[in-house]
Amino acid sequence: MSDFTPTEMMTVAAARALSSKDVCFVGIGAPSAACNLARLTHAPGITLIYESGTIGTAPDVLPLSIGDGELCDTALTTVSVPEMFRYWLQGGRITVGFLGGAQLDRFGNINTTVVGGYETPKVRLPGGGGAPEIAISCGEIFITMKQSRRGFVEKLDFITSLGHGTGGRDRAEHGVHTKGPTRLITDLAIWQPDPETKEFTVTSLHPGVTKAQIMDTVGWAPKFAETMAETPAPTTEELLVLRDLHARTKAAHEGA
């Protein structure tokens, strides 16, 4: 199966970052598709957690919201929201937090609060939700987001959740000792932070993607690893499972 969209490549590459050993705090949207694709393919043992309180959930269709009934019906257990944030997240029991965002900078800091100034915003976005504490309490953070000049910016309008701050040791200087963003999976590439500067660096280009495309879609001068890999194309199985999942989801949400 050679035809796939950049979004499918992104979801598949993001799913491959997860393993059966992970306990994963799932953000809605792109992260949710990736986490469930992982569960339905190579990582059947993964524990998926949604902030609505569902632990070990295994939805048959992707939820529209973080609290769809499907998540609770298929979960091992459902706890209250204070318990979720106190015992499970703050308690250090989550290995991976999977986040998306509206704006991202080269150090993996994320903005989902406002475009423009805080008091008089151009666009009032939903806000942080669980992200400020997910970003600091999970063992590590994966980010998945489509590349665009609007989203990948030189300077965030607002820092909703901490990534590597200003780079280097800045994250640790905020008293945060979890790994933070270790992987950024986009529709064009896989990025990983430089071990010293913590700046996201392209380590793998998706099939057919050029360096020029990367440069055209981020608002800073992107760094490339000395030896870059090519991301393996989605397998037939990965694509079939993903498309099946999306088809079931579409039917369910349209009330068919």
Add this chain to the structure above:
Amino acid sequence: MAKFQTLQEAVADNIRDGNSIAFEGFTHLIPHAAAHEVIRQGRKNLTVMRMTPDLIYDQLIGMGCVKKMIFSFAGNPGVGLLRRLRDSVENGWPHKIELEEHSHAAMANAYEAGAAGLPCAVFRGYRGAELTRVNPNIKFITCPFTGEELAAVPALRPDVAVIHALKANRNGDVFMEGITGVQKEAVLAAKRSIVTVEEIVDDFEGVSPNAIILPSWTITSVAEVKGGAHPSYTQGYYGRDNAFYIAWDDIASDRERFRAWMDEHVMEAGPEVFASRVAGLMQKGGTR
């Protein structure tokens, strides 16, 4: 002891202009019918709080009922932004509301502190987050035992908590299950509370001994409103009307269309319309 009332009576007795109100519910069990009754009764200058304000907050804000909102994620989950909230914040229509913005962890901890009778909540949070710059209610304190710096926010103690639950028994005790969010904490933190329920039953036969039950004496008013969470859902009764959440984005995108919808479905309607709205959603109600 909880009083059994109609929803009209419960709202009239408990909610006054200028009150602080938590209409809680985390995607599941959102008290839509009760919020519509508050809008119909024309309450004004409300301070509303909720972790995840969605459609009913869009509606309260668009109808001019709200002075201030305390929140941590304001969106139409899985669909997009709240159009009426944006119009208020970005353009001042019908007026600009005041925002006090937190993270989910902060709000959850703050309700729990309210329920526990504490003045503030302490947790590990907000490190490197810019909300600390714009919200003066976020402070840091030092743990007296370890020296660790921890975030602190004031307890949430609304005048009124409004929630929807599965059922009440004849004594006025209330049972809920599924995704239960922070509703128990919100009710225990509040001075007064209104609970709408799908049904009133003789007893809670068959529920687990660890079920979430709010005793009658912790609740002010109970009103039976079938379908009262729609387009949210009630576990075991009816599923989430995701198609309506998607449709809301278009309804709310235009001031005139919004007002027309509110007139027809809220101002000129009553709580009894909710039962018919969920009639087609029963098969999606979960596994009970």
